[in-house]
Amino acid sequence: MTQTSSHESCTVVSGLGESSPGSHVGLDILKLDDHAYDRALSCVHCGLCLPVCPTYTQNGLESDSPRGRIYMMKGLADGIVQPTDNVIKHLDLCLDCQACETICPSGVVYHELLEDTRAKLKPKRHFSLTDKLVQSIFLHGFTKPLRLKLMLLPVRILQKLGLWKMIIKSGMTKALPAQFQKMQQMLPDDGPLWERALNAYYPPTDHLRDGKPRATVAMFAGCVGSVMYQDVNRKTIEVLQHLGCEVVVPRKSTCCGAIHHHAGEDKGARDFARQNIKAFLGLKKTPQYIVNNIAGCGAGLREFDHLLRDDAKYAEKAVDFVSRVRDVCELIDELDPPTPSHPVNKTITYHHACHLLHAQKAGDPPLRLLNRVMGLKIVPLEEADFCCGAAGTYNLTQPEMAMQLAERKIRNIQESGASIVVMSNVGCAMQIASEAKRLGVTLTTEHPVEILHRAYVG
Ligand code: SF4
Ligand code: SF4
Incomplete structure (x- = not known):
C-alpha cells in the first residue's frame, strides 16, 4: 500500500x-x-x-x-x-x-x-448483545426468503385476527429495543400470510412480427422484495411480457449481498455474488438482461465485478454478469416501448432512490417513462435527490438521523401538494410510509412499475 x-x-x-x-x-x-x-x-x-x-x-x-x-x-x-x-x-x-x-x-x-x-x-469494534442480534437477523434472516416468511408468519396471523393493532395500541412493543420498534413500525399493516413464489417461466404476451421475443430477461426478485413486495415483482414481469419479453426466474438466485457488503461482511457478499452468477449465467439460454426493481439490489448486483476482481475463476464472469444488469425502468426505456394506451389520472411526485440515481446512474428512465403516461401529473419535489434515511438497514442502525431525514423528506412531499410519492426502491417506500404514519401524514408510496402496469396492461 x-x-x-x-x-x-x-x-x-x-x-x-x-x-x-x-x-x-x-x-x-x-x-x-x-x-x-x-x-x-x-x-x-x-x-x-x-x-x-x-x-x-x-x-x-x-x-x-x-x-x-x-x-x-x-x-x-x-x-x-x-x-x-x-x-x-x-x-x-x-x-x-x-x-x-x-x-x-x-x-x-x-x-x-x-x-x-x-x-x-x-x-x-465492540457490539452490544442487541446489536449482534439485530445484525444476525439482517445477515441471516432478511437475506433468506423462507426464514423471513417464517419470522413474519406470527405477525401476519395476529394481523388477520385483528390482534396486532391491539398489541401496538397497548404500548407493549415500546419495551423492545429501538431497532425492533423500528422494524415493527416499518411493517405494512397487511399482507399475505405466506407469499407465493414466482413461476420459473413467463412467455411474452406480445411478439415482434417475426414471432421472436423482443428480449430474453432473467428476473432478480430479491430476498426482502420477494416477501414484502412480490406484487411489484409480478407487475414487473407482466409489463415486460406485455412489451414482448420472455421472462425467466432462476430458481437458484439468492440475495444480492448488499446487506453483507454494507455491513463489512465481504466474504458473505462474495459468496452470494458467485451463487447468483452461477444461477443467472448458468441458465439454459443465457439471458440478454438481468432485471431488478429494487435500487439497492441493483446497485449490489452491479458491484459484483468489483467484489470478485481478484477471483481468477469468477472475475470475467462477473464483468459479463454486470453488463447484463438493468433496473426495470432502464430496460423498458431501452426497449423503446410504444406510448401506453391506458390513462392514469393521478397527481404524483417522484423521489430519487440514491442507489438508482447515484450508485447506478440510472435516475432518468423512470421519469422519462412516467412522463409518457396519459393523465399522469408529476409535480416537482424539493430535494428529490436527497436520501430519505432508509439506506439499506441504516434506518434500523441509525434511527435518529434516519428519522430526521425522513421528516425532511415528508415535509418536502407535503409541500409538493401530491399525496402519492413514487420511487424505485422498497427500502425508501417502507421508510417514507412508516414515518408518514408515525407523523400522522396521509400519503401513499408507489413503485413506477405499478403506474406503468396500469398504463400498459390496464
Ligand atoms: S467534491 Fe468532495 S470528495 Fe470530491 S474532491 Fe471535493 S471535497 Fe473531495
Ligand atoms: S452521507 Fe454524505 S458522505 Fe456519506 S455517502 Fe452520502 S453524501 Fe457521501
Whole structure:
C-alpha cells in the first residue's frame, strides 16, 4: 500500500481531537485496499460535496461530511487517526448514499473507500448483545426468503385476527429495543400470510412480427422484495411480457449481498455474488438482461465485478454478469416501448432512490417513462435527490438521523401538494410510509412499475 511521509494538517477535520500530524508512530494502521486508498488521494478538499451530503446538511459537522470522512479514512490508513469510538461514530453515520460521488469533480469513488474501511474496522469494534442480534437477523434472516416468511408468519396471523393493532395500541412493543420498534413500525399493516413464489417461466404476451421475443430477461426478485413486495415483482414481469419479453426466474438466485457488503461482511457478499452468477449465467439460454426493481439490489448486483476482481475463476464472469444488469425502468426505456394506451389520472411526485440515481446512474428512465403516461401529473419535489434515511438497514442502525431525514423528506412531499410519492426502491417506500404514519401524514408510496402496469396492461 502507498504510504505518504507527509500528511495534511488535521485542522481539515474540526472537533475530532483524535489525531495530530506525525503522531502515527506505534499506532494502529488500517491497511486499506490500494485501489480504494489511491482514489482517496484524488480528493482536493474543494468542498463541492458538502451541500449535497444529507448528514452534513443536517448537523453541519465537517466530520459528518464526505470531505471530513475521507480525511478520517485516509488518516486511519496513514496511522495518524485512531479507530476510536468517536471516529467510528462519524463513519457509521454515513448513509453510503453516494450523492458526494455524483458531484465530485475529482472522481473520488467514495463508496469503495467507505466499504473497505468498514470491512477492515469490523474486527476492532465492540457490539452490544442487541446489536449482534439485530445484525444476525439482517445477515441471516432478511437475506433468506423462507426464514423471513417464517419470522413474519406470527405477525401476519395476529394481523388477520385483528390482534396486532391491539398489541401496538397497548404500548407493549415500546419495551423492545429501538431497532425492533423500528422494524415493527416499518411493517405494512397487511399482507399475505405466506407469499407465493414466482413461476420459473413467463412467455411474452406480445411478439415482434417475426414471432421472436423482443428480449430474453432473467428476473432478480430479491430476498426482502420477494416477501414484502412480490406484487411489484409480478407487475414487473407482466409489463415486460406485455412489451414482448420472455421472462425467466432462476430458481437458484439468492440475495444480492448488499446487506453483507454494507455491513463489512465481504466474504458473505462474495459468496452470494458467485451463487447468483452461477444461477443467472448458468441458465439454459443465457439471458440478454438481468432485471431488478429494487435500487439497492441493483446497485449490489452491479458491484459484483468489483467484489470478485481478484477471483481468477469468477472475475470475467462477473464483468459479463454486470453488463447484463438493468433496473426495470432502464430496460423498458431501452426497449423503446410504444406510448401506453391506458390513462392514469393521478397527481404524483417522484423521489430519487440514491442507489438508482447515484450508485447506478440510472435516475432518468423512470421519469422519462412516467412522463409518457396519459393523465399522469408529476409535480416537482424539493430535494428529490436527497436520501430519505432508509439506506439499506441504516434506518434500523441509525434511527435518529434516519428519522430526521425522513421528516425532511415528508415535509418536502407535503409541500409538493401530491399525496402519492413514487420511487424505485422498497427500502425508501417502507421508510417514507412508516414515518408518514408515525407523523400522522396521509400519503401513499408507489413503485413506477405499478403506474406503468396500469398504463400498459390496464
Ligand atoms: S467534491 Fe470530491 S474532491 Fe471535493 S471535497 Fe468532495 S470528495 Fe473531495
Ligand atoms: S455517502 Fe452520502 S452521507 Fe456519506 S458522505 Fe457521501 S453524501 Fe454524505
